[in-house]
Amino acid sequence: MELTNLRQHHEELIYHMKNYGYSMSCIYMYKRQIREILELDMDSWTSYKDIYQYFESVSTNQKDLKWRRSVIGGIEYFDLNHLFPDRRRICSFIEPKGAYYTLNPKFQQLIDHYKAYAERAGKTKETTIDSESHCGATFFYHLQQLGCSNLESVTESDILSYFLDESSALLRSAGSCKNVKAVLKAGIEINKAACERVLLFLPCLTEHRKNIQVLTDEEVEKIKQLLNSECLSLRDNAVLQLLLYTGLRGIDIVNLNLQSIDWRRDCIRLVQSKTKAELELPLLPSVGNALYDYILTERPHCAYDTLFISAAVPHESLKVQTIRWIVHKAFGLAKIRMNKGDRIGTHLFRHNITSKLLENNTALPVISNILGHSSPRSVEPYLHTDFFHLKQCALSIEEFPIRQEVFAID
Incomplete structure (x- = not known):
């Protein structure tokens, strides 16, 4: 060498x-x-x-x-x-991991074709393409483990064993089935008969949406107390201020640049990563002050134009994973959402803003505009969390005969 x-x-x-x-x-x-x-x-x-x-x-x-x-x-x-290290950890000797890399060439070709097809079809969200291609790869890997080297040799029982166990209990969700369908539908272009045949064998699964978790008033108050303390860095404080008062997605916070903040007009302007639509939000005083302090005092000097920069060297634009880590850290410091099953993602803040707007009788199209949804119908799942108005729809049980002991309290 x-x-x-x-x-x-x-x-x-x-x-x-x-x-x-x-x-x-x-x-x-x-x-x-x-x-x-x-x-x-x-x-x-x-x-x-x-x-x-x-x-x-x-x-x-x-x-x-x-x-x-x-x-x-x-x-x-x-x-x-002749490039300097930048935390990419690019090593030729590290074997790539994932189901895709264990597939035979025929199955890999279907995944590769799907990715190209998705881009041609105008799917702009990379995470959607990655999720669907990953589900397709694990589905093909399962078939390959059963001895199927191509789609022509696949049987209905082979396919059903990926989604259901021997007692017909669900192993994978309707969302997973939907992702596999997306890959197979794209594959019709290169192997029409086989892909259409497998599509017919896929089970019809009912999609169940989990109840949307929202922050309680007590949890919001604890987060506000944390923001007023000195437990967080200026960067983390500014990120949480944006999440709490604007409901921006984590990916959109990461993509903000210095020009996104219009100090003269007191607004935040950006192009959303998910919808590619422009969004303009008011710059609230608390958010503006937090951003100003971070930019002036703590933000490292570097070649990147993005608003939030990593604290560790070499400095680079913040990653979405760091936003999640900031939220996780904040919840720990505030001692909230510590129980098993409690959601701790960035979307909790979007849920919180939506529920408060619904509680204040804000029209759905207005809420959609604030959150940057492409359709007013995107707000509909949040209606299940609007307990204030749901209680008003409840029927009285006064006319029904009920034993006195039913509501007895010890």
């Missing part, structure tokens, strides 16, 4: 890490690994995969292998592409 480039230019990597604020321990690990690679320089090495496998063979310490895997991946990224 040719290591001349690494030998001549590795000091550039170390210099970059020092300038971008990497910790001394991280820099030390890179220096140590580079030194060991250059000193050993074995003839048997043909790739960085061989280098990692060598250290894997001489070490049984899992912690040692974990940091070596990360560092060797960063060195490979620099040596082969």
Whole structure:
């Protein structure tokens, strides 16, 4: 393996890490690994995969292998592409995981075709495409495990065993079946007879929507108390202010840039990730103050134009997972939603705003506009949480004979 480039230019990597604020321990690990690679320089090495496998063979310490895997991946990224590490963890020697990578070429072709078909059909949300292709891949993997190498050899019982157990109890939801259908319908373009045949065998499952959880008034008050404390960083405080008072989706908060905040007109302007529609929301004083403090005091100086930046170096735009982590952390600090089964996602804040607007008799189209829905019907599931008006629809039971003991309280 040719290591001349690494030998001549590795000091550039170390210099970059020092300038971008990497910790001394991280820099030390890179220096140590580079030194060991250059000193050993074995003839048997043909790739960085061989280098990692060598250290894997001489070490049984899992912690040692974990940091070596990360560092060797960063060195490979620099040596082969002359690009500095940016937390991508791109390593040629890490085998990709997931059902798709275990499929035979025929099943993989169906997944690949679905992705191309979805883009042509105008599906703009990447998570939808990923979810449907993942469900399709796990469905094909199940068939492959049963010995089916193609759709032509699949039987109805093979298909039903993916969704139902031997006692006909549900193994997978109607949503999963819907995703598999999407993949098979796209596959009609390349294998019409087989895909249509499998579609006929898919079970008709009833879709059940879970009750939407909302924040209670007590929980909202505890979150507000947390925002007024000094327990959170300015960034995390600003993110929670946006969630609580605007109901923006996590992905939209991540995609906000510095130009999204119109300080003169006191509004927030953005193009929604889910619907691709423009949305303008008022900039409330508490939200504006939190954003101003973060931008002026805590936001790192970097080349990124996005509003929220990672605290760790190298600095980069925030990920959606970080928004979820901020919410999880906040709920823990506020000591709310700690029970098993309690929802703790960012959508709780959208549910909270919707329920309050419904409680105040706000028209559904107005709520849809505030939340950035593409259709007023998107608000309908939230009607089940409008307990204030649901109670008004309740029928009196005064005229029905009921034993006195039924409502007796000890």
